[in-house]
Amino acid sequence: MTTPPKVLEAGHIPDEAGLWSPRQGATMSGFEVRNYDDNHFSRTTVHSDGRSETQVSGAVRTNVTEWANTQGAPWATARDHRNGSPLAPHEVTGDSILSFANFPAEVTRDQAYALGLLQRPNQRGTPTYAPQGVTTGTQQDAFAATQTQQQQEIHPDLQEEAISPEGEAELGEVFQGTSTLTHAQAFLELATEGAVSEATLAAAATQMGVEPGRVQSTIDNLRPHFEKQADDTAARLGVDPASVWQWAWKTQPGKMQEAIDRQLRLRNTQGYQKIANEYVQKLDTIAPEMILNAQFGNGITAAKARDGVVVLTLPGGQQVGWSEAISAGIVTLSGS
Numbered sequence: 001m002t003t004p005p006k007v008l009e010a011g012h013i014p015d016e017a018g019l020w021s022p023r024q025g026a027t028m029s030g031f032e033v034r035n036y037d038d039n040h041f042s043r044t045t046v047h048s049d050g051r052s053e054t055q056v057s058g059a060v061r062t063n064v065t066e067w068a069n070t071q072g073a074p075w076a077t078a079r080d081h082r083n084g085s086p087l088a089p090h091e092v093t094g095d096s097i098l099s100f101a102n103f104p105a106e107v108t109r110d111q112a113y114a115l116g117l118l119q120r121p122n123q124r125g126t127p128t129y130a131p132q133g134v135t136t137g138t139q140q141d142a143f144a145a146t147q148t149q150q151q152q153e154i155h156p157d158l159q160e161e162a163i164s165p166e167g168e169a170e171l172g173e174v175f176q177g178t179s180t181l182t183h184a185q186a187f188l189e190l191a192t193e194g195a196v197s198e199a200t201l202a203a204a205a206t207q208m209g210v211e212p213g214r215v216q217s218t219i220d221n222l223r224p225h226f227e228k229q230a231d232d233t234a235a236r237l238g239v240d241p242a243s244v245w246q247w248a249w250k251t252q253p254g255k256m257q258e259a260i261d262r263q264l265r266l267r268n269t270q271g272y273q274k275i276a277n278e279y280v281q282k283l284d285t286i287a288p289e290m291i292l293n294a295q296f297g298n299g300i301t302a303a304k305a306r307d308g309v310v311v312l313t314l315p316g317g318q319q320v321g322w323s324e325a326i327s328a329g330i331v332t333l334s335g336s
Helices: 064-070 109-115 137-153 165-177 180-193 198-208 212-235 241-251 253-265 270-281 288-292 322-328
Strands: 030-036 041-047 052-056 059-062 077-079 097-099 301-304 310-313 319-321
Touching (some): 180 253, 198 212, 212 241, 212 270, 253 270, 270 322, 288 310
Antiparallel strands (some): 030 041, 052 059, 077 097, 301 310
16 A cells, blocks of 8 residues: 655635635626526526526526416426526426425425325326425424435535535525525626625625625625635645645636535535546646655655656556556545
8 A cells, every 4th residue: 555645735825815716707787597408408597687587498488487386386496406597397307406385495306206295297297286284293204314315315416515504504594584596696796706796785685684794794704614615625635725726716717616606506515626636637737846756655756757747656667647646546645
């Protein structure tokens, strides 16, 4: 078993704003959420005045959730599990996120079947609502059981990851007090500008019944919780988080914006993990001195070949490139 090299810190992000510092201006007139699958294309446009319209396979309709309800959908709202965009009844799949008037939590369609909130499709293929009245303790227990099972089976790209308990409590107040459209606009601005605009702060403050300064204070309180969550993702791979983010903002700012958006909107750090993994794979070109100065042990040495490429020489004399060695598990980076 080889002794993994310890990669030392290699600097820090020079600006004080840190991970969420502004990098590219957002379009403040509105934004779009696009979704593709094998059969449909949908594009939801959220306008600056709060109106939204969705185009699916070429047909435009306004206020999709309200439209779905008028078509006899048995749920109150339906949205895509990948991007939160509203869905029409025919677009709902097993992992779509649904809400019901008499149930206290959002569930997937498959969970709704298991809980008895929905009855299996009739001959026309349409799920029907199973009236439940007041939620019972048994139903709550069933929800908890199915939630645990689905969390275990869910793909890592979709797995929700909590921040600290204190941060989750404060974040819950924001979610409960503001609309989905306000969340989406705030997340867009944080991902692309590093800050929430005065207009969005004012909208959130009005919905929560507080002053805009209180909303900004909440954002300031939440920021270090999310930044620590992101930093921990890179640190677990044995690299300095600040160096990773500095490299990513310089070479692929779009991926960083996507990672921040995913963290805020989907509560998932997979975007950061992919960036950090890429950083490790390319370490021989990003910071070759880290590899050349590392102590690998077990007779493994690192040197630059004639063409300038960093190679590792194994005890038997075989030479391999850095990325190949990392992929094969010949060497690893030690986490902090």
